[in-house]
Amino acid sequence: MQSPLQAIDLTTSRDQSFVEDVARESGQDLRSCYQCGNCTAGCAYTMNYDIPVHQIMRLVQLGLRDKALSCRSIWLCATCQACTTRCPNNIEVAVVMDVLRHMARRAGHAPERLVKTFTDGFLASVARHGRVFEAGLAACFALKSGKPLQDAGLGPAMLSRGKLAFLPHEPGGNGKAEVAAIFQRFLKDQESGK
Ligand code: SF4
Numbered sequence: 412m413q414s415p416l417q418a419i420d421l422t423t424s425r426d427q428s429f430v431e432d433v434a435r436e437s438g439q440d441l442r443s444c445y446q447c448g449n450c451t452a453g454c455a456y457t458m459n460y461d462i463p464v465h466q467i468m469r470l471v472q473l474g475l476r477d478k479a480l481s482c483r484s485i486w487l488c489a490t491c492q493a494c495t496t497r498c499p500n501n502i503e504v505a506v507v508m509d510v511l512r513h514m515a516r517r518a519g520h521a522p523e524r525l526v527k528t529f530t531d532g533f534l535a536s537v538a539r540h541g542r543v544f545e546a547g548l549a550a551c552f553a554l555k556s557g558k559p560l561q562d563a564g565l566g567p568a569m570l571s572r573g574k575l576a577f578l579p580h581e582p583g584g585n586g587k588a589e590v591a592a593i594f595q596r597f598l599k600d601q602e603s604g605k
Pocket residue numbers: 450453454455456457464487488489490491492493494495504505508
Protein backbone atom coordinates (compact mmCIF):
# COMPACT_ATOMS: atom_id res chain seq x y z
CA MET A 412 0.00 0.00 0.00
CA GLN A 413 1.32 3.43 -0.90
CA SER A 414 2.06 5.84 1.96
CA PRO A 415 -0.21 8.91 2.04
CA LEU A 416 2.88 11.01 2.87
CA GLN A 417 4.77 11.89 -0.26
CA ALA A 418 8.12 13.65 -0.17
CA ILE A 419 8.50 16.66 -2.43
CA ASP A 420 11.40 16.42 -4.83
CA LEU A 421 12.91 19.88 -4.44
CA THR A 422 15.48 19.30 -7.13
CA THR A 423 12.72 19.30 -9.72
CA SER A 424 9.98 21.35 -8.02
CA ARG A 425 11.90 24.32 -6.64
CA ASP A 426 11.54 27.55 -8.56
CA GLN A 427 14.06 30.09 -7.26
CA SER A 428 12.65 32.86 -9.44
CA PHE A 429 9.32 32.50 -7.60
CA VAL A 430 11.06 33.08 -4.25
CA GLU A 431 12.75 36.17 -5.65
CA ASP A 432 9.55 37.48 -7.25
CA VAL A 433 7.55 37.18 -4.01
CA ALA A 434 10.37 38.83 -2.03
CA ARG A 435 10.62 41.70 -4.53
CA GLU A 436 6.87 42.32 -4.88
CA SER A 437 6.19 42.07 -1.15
CA GLY A 438 9.37 43.79 0.02
CA GLN A 439 9.71 41.14 2.74
CA ASP A 440 12.69 39.11 3.91
CA LEU A 441 11.10 35.69 3.50
CA ARG A 442 14.22 33.88 4.78
CA SER A 443 13.62 35.21 8.29
CA CYS A 444 10.48 33.08 8.75
CA TYR A 445 11.46 30.26 11.11
CA GLN A 446 8.08 28.52 11.08
CA CYS A 447 7.01 29.36 14.63
CA GLY A 448 3.34 29.20 13.61
CA ASN A 449 2.33 32.42 15.39
CA CYS A 450 0.70 33.71 12.23
CA THR A 451 -1.51 30.65 11.93
CA ALA A 452 -2.34 30.75 15.66
CA GLY A 453 -3.81 34.23 15.18
CA CYS A 454 -5.56 33.64 11.87
CA ALA A 455 -9.33 33.72 12.29
CA TYR A 456 -9.85 32.02 8.93
CA THR A 457 -7.45 29.14 9.32
CA MET A 458 -10.24 26.60 9.87
CA ASN A 459 -11.40 27.32 6.32
CA TYR A 460 -7.95 27.25 4.73
CA ASP A 461 -6.65 24.26 2.81
CA ILE A 462 -3.09 25.29 3.75
CA PRO A 463 -2.42 27.32 6.93
CA VAL A 464 -0.60 30.59 6.49
CA HIS A 465 2.72 29.51 8.08
CA GLN A 466 2.85 26.58 5.65
CA ILE A 467 2.19 28.94 2.77
CA MET A 468 5.23 30.91 3.94
CA ARG A 469 7.19 27.66 3.83
CA LEU A 470 5.97 26.85 0.32
CA VAL A 471 7.22 30.24 -0.77
CA GLN A 472 10.60 29.71 0.90
CA LEU A 473 10.88 26.40 -0.91
CA GLY A 474 9.95 27.94 -4.25
CA LEU A 475 6.92 25.70 -4.75
CA ARG A 476 5.11 28.09 -7.06
CA ASP A 477 2.21 25.97 -8.28
CA LYS A 478 1.31 24.63 -4.85
CA ALA A 479 1.36 28.11 -3.32
CA LEU A 480 -0.55 29.81 -6.13
CA SER A 481 -3.23 27.16 -6.53
CA CYS A 482 -4.29 27.00 -2.87
CA ARG A 483 -7.68 28.26 -1.70
CA SER A 484 -6.31 30.02 1.37
CA ILE A 485 -4.94 33.04 -0.48
CA TRP A 486 -8.45 33.78 -1.77
CA LEU A 487 -10.10 33.34 1.63
CA CYS A 488 -7.62 35.59 3.48
CA ALA A 489 -9.43 38.66 4.85
CA THR A 490 -6.26 40.80 5.02
CA CYS A 491 -7.03 41.36 8.71
CA GLN A 492 -3.29 41.73 9.47
CA ALA A 493 -3.42 39.52 12.60
CA CYS A 494 -0.60 37.38 11.17
CA THR A 495 1.50 40.48 10.52
CA THR A 496 1.08 41.83 14.03
CA ARG A 497 1.96 38.47 15.57
CA CYS A 498 5.06 37.71 13.55
CA PRO A 499 8.15 37.90 15.80
CA ASN A 500 10.31 38.62 12.75
CA ASN A 501 8.24 41.60 11.60
CA ILE A 502 7.31 39.96 8.33
CA GLU A 503 4.29 41.59 6.68
CA VAL A 504 2.61 38.22 6.23
CA ALA A 505 -0.67 39.75 5.06
CA VAL A 506 1.22 41.56 2.30
CA VAL A 507 2.77 38.25 1.21
CA MET A 508 -0.74 36.76 1.01
CA ASP A 509 -1.87 39.72 -1.06
CA VAL A 510 1.08 39.38 -3.43
CA LEU A 511 0.35 35.67 -3.85
CA ARG A 512 -3.27 36.46 -4.69
CA HIS A 513 -2.12 38.88 -7.41
CA MET A 514 0.34 36.32 -8.76
CA ALA A 515 -2.33 33.61 -8.74
CA ARG A 516 -4.66 35.89 -10.66
CA ARG A 517 -1.98 36.61 -13.27
CA ALA A 518 -1.25 32.89 -13.57
CA GLY A 519 -4.93 32.08 -14.06
CA HIS A 520 -5.50 30.35 -10.70
CA ALA A 521 -8.81 31.17 -9.01
CA PRO A 522 -10.01 28.16 -6.99
CA GLU A 523 -12.49 30.38 -5.10
CA ARG A 524 -14.47 31.59 -8.10
CA LEU A 525 -17.04 33.56 -6.10
CA VAL A 526 -14.36 35.48 -4.22
CA LYS A 527 -12.78 36.47 -7.52
CA THR A 528 -16.21 37.39 -8.95
CA PHE A 529 -16.93 39.63 -5.96
CA THR A 530 -13.46 41.22 -6.03
CA ASP A 531 -13.68 41.90 -9.78
CA GLY A 532 -17.13 43.46 -9.35
CA PHE A 533 -15.97 45.58 -6.41
CA LEU A 534 -12.96 46.93 -8.30
CA ALA A 535 -15.01 47.59 -11.43
CA SER A 536 -17.53 49.54 -9.37
CA VAL A 537 -14.83 51.67 -7.71
CA ALA A 538 -13.13 52.27 -11.07
CA ARG A 539 -16.40 53.41 -12.60
CA HIS A 540 -17.89 55.50 -9.78
CA GLY A 541 -14.89 56.54 -7.71
CA ARG A 542 -16.24 54.54 -4.78
CA VAL A 543 -18.25 51.36 -4.52
CA PHE A 544 -21.91 51.46 -5.57
CA GLU A 545 -23.29 48.80 -3.22
CA ALA A 546 -26.65 48.15 -4.90
CA GLY A 547 -25.00 47.81 -8.30
CA LEU A 548 -22.33 45.51 -6.89
CA ALA A 549 -24.94 43.35 -5.15
CA ALA A 550 -26.99 43.04 -8.34
CA CYS A 551 -23.92 42.27 -10.44
CA PHE A 552 -22.68 39.65 -7.97
CA ALA A 553 -26.12 38.05 -7.71
CA LEU A 554 -26.28 37.62 -11.48
CA LYS A 555 -22.71 36.43 -11.98
CA SER A 556 -22.78 34.04 -9.04
CA GLY A 557 -25.69 32.16 -10.60
CA LYS A 558 -27.79 32.64 -7.46
CA PRO A 559 -29.74 35.82 -8.25
CA LEU A 560 -32.25 35.47 -5.43
CA GLN A 561 -29.96 34.26 -2.68
CA ASP A 562 -29.75 37.57 -0.77
CA ALA A 563 -32.72 39.30 -2.37
CA GLY A 564 -34.66 39.22 0.92
CA LEU A 565 -32.13 41.56 2.54
CA GLY A 566 -32.68 44.32 -0.03
CA PRO A 567 -35.87 45.96 1.32
CA ALA A 568 -34.61 46.16 4.91
CA MET A 569 -31.27 47.61 3.81
CA LEU A 570 -32.97 50.14 1.55
CA SER A 571 -35.38 51.25 4.27
CA ARG A 572 -32.48 51.77 6.72
CA GLY A 573 -30.44 53.76 4.24
CA LYS A 574 -27.77 51.06 3.91
CA LEU A 575 -28.32 50.80 0.16
CA ALA A 576 -29.08 53.54 -2.35
CA PHE A 577 -30.63 53.21 -5.80
CA LEU A 578 -28.08 55.60 -7.28
CA PRO A 579 -24.30 55.75 -6.79
CA HIS A 580 -22.82 58.42 -4.50
CA GLU A 581 -19.81 59.52 -6.45
CA PRO A 582 -17.05 61.55 -4.77
CA GLY A 583 -17.11 65.30 -5.32
CA GLY A 584 -14.43 67.52 -6.77
CA ASN A 585 -11.66 65.67 -8.57
CA GLY A 586 -12.22 62.53 -6.50
CA LYS A 587 -13.69 60.40 -9.25
CA ALA A 588 -11.01 61.40 -11.77
CA GLU A 589 -8.23 60.78 -9.24
CA VAL A 590 -9.51 57.27 -8.53
CA ALA A 591 -9.84 56.57 -12.25
CA ALA A 592 -6.22 57.73 -12.70
CA ILE A 593 -5.08 55.16 -10.11
CA PHE A 594 -6.74 52.37 -12.08
CA GLN A 595 -5.26 53.64 -15.35
CA ARG A 596 -1.80 53.75 -13.79
CA PHE A 597 -2.23 50.20 -12.52
CA LEU A 598 -3.31 48.92 -15.94
CA LYS A 599 -0.42 50.71 -17.61
CA ASP A 600 2.07 49.20 -15.14
CA GLN A 601 0.61 45.76 -15.77
CA GLU A 602 0.93 46.14 -19.52
CA SER A 603 4.55 47.20 -19.17
CA GLY A 604 5.21 44.23 -16.85
CA LYS A 605 6.09 46.29 -13.74
S1 SF4 B 1 -4.34 38.54 7.01
FE1 SF4 B 1 -5.17 36.64 6.15
S2 SF4 B 1 -3.65 35.06 6.69
FE2 SF4 B 1 -3.25 36.83 7.99
S3 SF4 B 1 -4.40 36.41 9.88
FE3 SF4 B 1 -5.72 37.66 8.55
S4 SF4 B 1 -6.99 36.20 7.40
FE4 SF4 B 1 -5.23 35.05 8.30
